[in-house]
Amino acid sequence: MSPHPPHADRPDLRADCGSCFGLCCVALPFSRSADFAADKPAGTPCGHLRDDYRCGIHDRLRESGYPGCTVYDCFGAGQKVSQVTFGGRGRHEEPDSARRMYAVFPVMRQLQELLRYAAEAMDLAAAGPVRAELRRAHDRIEALTLGDADAVLAVDVAAERACGGALLGRASELARAAVPGRPGDHRGADLMGARLRGARLRGASLRGAYLIGADLTGADLRDADLLGADLRDARLAGADLRGALFVTQAQVDGARGDGATRLPATLRRPSHW
The missing domain is CATH 2.160.20.80 (E3 ubiquitin-protein ligase SopA)
Structure with a gap:
């Protein structure tokens, strides 16, 4: 059994907006629709993002026309990029690094999502035959998330997703076989x-x-x-x-x-x- 606690209890796999530089509010684009009340290009701060990196309408996103924000999950990528990859220095402290930070964020988000699924799969009682492989895949991906910005940007995310997806599929088959x-x-x-x-x-x-x-x-x-x-x-x-x-x-x-x-x-x- 994995030495990690169950996936839902791992704070590193859950968004901690208080430790993030509002990356999803800047790095990602969105278009005016039923999910978002306005257009916003990638790399441009949302108009509701405050100088302290907090959302000014966080407690009323749905009624303000931003239900899309309420269903987004970075799986902890925001705080990892902010506090680990860039050492706690945001766009206010190091403006020149902001563009690289926004480029790293979506890559990190995909890696963190894979980590979350791998952690859940390792917790499945029926996953015994593939648990060792899941552990190796988990540890390899986790090591990738701890690299510097250049290392993260160099990750072949498609290959990691393909490899991880196949392994998760095997775990799923074992869990559903009964x-x-x-x-x-x-x-x-x-x-x-x-x-x-x-x-x-x-x-x-x-x-x-x-x-x-x-x-x-x-x-x-x-x-x-x-x-x-x-x-x-x-x-x-x-x-x-x-x-x-x-x-x-x-x-x-x-x-x-x-x-x-x-x-x-x-x-x-x-x-x-």
Whole structure:
């Protein structure tokens, strides 16, 4: 078993905005839409970002037209880039380093996401046959995140994702193998707006599936693989996601559940449900 605590208890894999230089509010672009009230190019600070790197409307993002901000998760990349890669020196202290910091951030975010999934996979009781490989992959990726800016920018993220994805897939298969009569493979399926009320999807692979606006009211999603599934505005009222694999807080935050929705123990019920 991994010597690390369960993935949800690891602060290095959760966003700590208080230790970040507001990187997601500067480095990333967004377009005026239902998710964002204004256009913003990459590398330009959001108009609501204060000089202390805090969001001026953080407590009212949804009502201010920025629900997209509430479902974004950097998996701890923000504080790692701010405090480790750049040693606690932000754009105010070292303006010349800002552009490099914004370039490093999205790379680090992908590496931190892989770390989060690897940590979860190592916690799976059924992952014993691949736990040693998961540990090696985890430790290799973690070492990459601790390099300097040049080293992080030189990482072949696509290769790391391909390698990590295959290993996570094996762990998923092992974890779902014991589910009796599990549904077929729905990886990458276009299920936008699908009527799946009460669907029996226990142990299903929904990896990368498009479930935007899908009606999953009362659906059984126990032990389903939801890695990368798009759950924006999916209706999860009364749905059961206990034991669901690789589901993140951001995915849950983007969905529409209620008090009867059952979530994995590591996730919190969104306040807007």
